[in-house]
Amino acid sequence: MEIEITTTKADGAERRIQVAVPATTVKDAKKRAARHVAQQVRMPGFRVGKAPTAMIEKKYADAIQQEALEQVMRDAYQAVVEREQLKLVTQPHAHDVKFGEDDSLSFELHCEVQPEITLAKVEGFRVTRPATTVTNDMVREQIEQLRDQKAVWTPVTDKPVEGDMVVVMLSMADEDGTLPEGKEYRVVLGAGQAIPPIEEVLMELAPGAKVERGVRWPDDFPDEAQRGKMKTVRAEMKEVKRKTVPALDDAWAREMGDFDSVEALTTAVRSDLEAGKVREADAAVRGLVLDEIIGANEFSVPPSWVTGLVQSYGKAYQIPEAEQEKFATEFRPTAERQVRRDLIIETLATREGLTASEADVDARIQEMAEKRGANPGQVYAQLQKAGRLQELERGITEDRVFAWLLSHNTVEQA
Numbered sequence: 070m071e072i073e074i075t076t077t078k079a080d081g082a083e084r085r086i087q088v089a090v091p092a093t094t095v096k097d098a099k100k101r102a103a104r105h106v107a108q109q110v111r112m113p114g115f116r117v118g119k120a121p122t123a124m125i126e127k128k129y130a131d132a133i134q135q136e137a138l139e140q141v142m143r144d145a146y147q148a149v150v151e152r153e154q155l156k157l158v159t160q161p162h163a164h165d166v167k168f169g170e171d172d173s174l175s176f177e178l179h180c181e182v183q184p185e186i187t188l189a190k191v192e193g194f195r196v197t198r199p200a201t202t203v204t205n206d207m208v209r210e211q212i213e214q215l216r217d218q219k220a221v222w223t224p225v226t227d228k229p230v231e232g233d234m235v236v237v238m239l240s241m242a243d244e245d246g247t248l249p250e251g252k253e254y255r256v257v258l259g260a261g262q263a264i265p266p267i268e269e270v271l272m273e274l275a276p277g278a279k280v281e282r283g284v285r286w287p288d289d290f291p292d293e294a295q296r297g298k299m300k301t302v303r304a305e306m307k308e309v310k311r312k313t314v315p316a317l318d319d320a321w322a323r324e325m326g327d328f329d330s331v332e333a334l335t336t337a338v339r340s341d342l343e344a345g346k347v348r349e350a351d352a353a354v355r356g357l358v359l360d361e362i363i364g365a366n367e368f369s370v371p372p373s374w375v376t377g378l379v380q381s382y383g384k385a386y387q388i389p390e391a392e393q394e395k396f397a398t399e400f401r402p403t404a405e406r407q408v409r410r411d412l413i414i415e416t417l418a419t420r421e422g423l424t425a426s427e428a429d430v431d432a433r434i435q436e437m438a439e440k441r442g443a444n445p446g447q448v449y450a451q452l453q454k455a456g457r458l459q460e461l462e463r464g465i466t467e468d469r470v471f472a473w474l475l476s477h478n479t480v481e482q483a
Contacts, residue, residue: 070090070094070144070148071090071093071094072089072090072094072148072149073088073089074086074087074088074149074152074153075087081184081368081369081370082158082182082184082369082370082371082372083180083181083182083372084153084155084178084180084181084182085177085178085179085180086149086153086177086178086180087175087177088149088176088177089173089174089175090173091173092169092171092173095138095141095168095172095173095174096172098137098138098141099133099137099172101137102133102134102136102137103125103126103133105136106129106132106136107122107125110129112124112125134168138168138174142163142166142174145174145176146161146163146178149178155180155182157181157183158181158182158183158371158373158374159180159373161179161180162178163176163178163179164176164177164179165177181372182371183371184370184371184412185368186368186412186413186416187366187368188413188416188420189366190362190365191362191365191417191477192477192478193477193478194358194361194478194479195478195480195481196354196358196361196479196480197357197480197481197482197483198350198353198354198481199349199350199353199354199483200346200350200483201343201346201350203339203343203346207342208335211338211342212317212335212338215325215338216314216315216317216321217312217314219314219324220312220314220315221313222234222312223310223312223313224276224309224310225276226275226309227275227309228272228273228274228275228309229258229272229274230258230272231272232257232258232259232311232312233257233258233309233310233311233312234256234257234258234310234311234312235255235256235271235306235307235308235310236253236254236255236306236308236310237253237254237256237271237274237304237307238251238252238253238254238304238307239251239253239254239267239304239305240252240302240303241300241301241302242300242302248301248303251303251305253307256268258272264287264290265287266284266285266286266287267284267302267304270282270284270302270304271304271306274304274305274306275306276306276308276309277306278305278306279304280303280304281302281303282302283299283300283301284299284300284301284302285298286298286300317331319331354475354480355471358474358475358478359410359413361478362413362474363410363413366413368409370405370408370409370412374408375401375404375405376397378407379397379400379401379404382400382404383396383397414466414467417470418466418469418470421473423466423469423470424466425463425465425466429465430458430461430462430465431445431449433465434448434461
């Protein structure tokens with residue numbers, strides 16, 4: 070196809086290409102379109118396809134021009150992709166389309182292409198692996214959390230104290246001083262669920278008691294417009310419940326699982342915490358190495374990939390429509406880093422021959438089956454049905470890439 074191509078912008082993954090199509094090419098397309106239209110329409114006094122061309126061109130001028138325009142633009146787009154050897158990541162968009170009086174055509178094609186990534190520096194970095202020490206205090210805190218999960222809340226008749234759960238009817242004056250009808254709230258005192266001045270009011274009320282008084286909003290209240298304001302508050306205490314945690318003894322330990330004693334449960338908790346610390350340290354090291362590579366190797370990423378990732382996370386987090394713009398602005402840097410991470414892993418996997426093979430996937434499934442005491446064929450079928458085979462393959466590849474990176478860089482222990 071005879072066209073003139075001029076690149077007007079080549080910034081990272083974005084391309085803007087000015088395309089000019091000569092009048093002769095457009096005229097030929099219009100002739101073909103006219104013949105096509107003639108085969109589709111019926112003119113009075115003529116059989117289908119037998120009406121004079123001039124009559125068809127006059128009556129269906131707009132339809133002929135539209136069909137010719139679309140065909141020429143499709144052909145021009147294909148010619149641009151082939152001549153410029155564009156590796157597109159999204160469907161290009163045509164902008165500033167101009168159809169001249171002489172039948173010439175021009176437009177600007179906006180494209181996103183796969184970035185060229187060389188990763189000149191991926192070795193010689195030095196990172197620090199976080200400590201994986203589990204202290205006795207960490208173990209005790211975890212044990213207390215387990216006890217707290219088994220706590221029983223019992224109603225009491227006296228005034229609440231810190232740690233109690235209260236059910237209260239609460240109303241706060243509007244800007245004009247009007248006190249609306251109260252709403253029921255459940256608040257654990259001392260847990261930061263209510264501002265301190267409100268908690269002070271609640272701790273003065275036994276079940277059934279009421280109070281109405283002015284309360285000053287804290288100077289560090291998140292809403293600046295409310296800081297330091299005095300508001301009338303009406304509170305009616307409906308119920309006070311006090312928490313009782315189970316005794317730290319062997320009987321409770323047996324309730325928590327297959328443990329004969331508190332000592333056995335404590336050992337298991339420590340083991341779980343240590344395994345978690347190792348996983349966190351492994352993830353941290355991977356992140357630190359990637360940060361070094363990202364900082365040392367500048368490359369662009371397709372904006373549409375970042376936008377797509379932001380949208381998918383927004384959907385997964387069920388972000389309300391009114392908050393989507395704010396979420397997109399705040400989350401975009403994280404999404405861009407994720408895209409860079411994936412591109413780095415993919416590039417290294419290809420360059421160093423680290424991509425997982427079908428045999429690697431089969432071996433991992435065999436390992437999973439042995440741990441579950443299941444048949445490998447059944448595990449494979451389950452993963453395939455859940456659409457997780459590709460995820461498994463990607464995980465094996467990532468493990469290989471990071472093993473390669475850690476062997477080519479220095480990891481120091483904190």
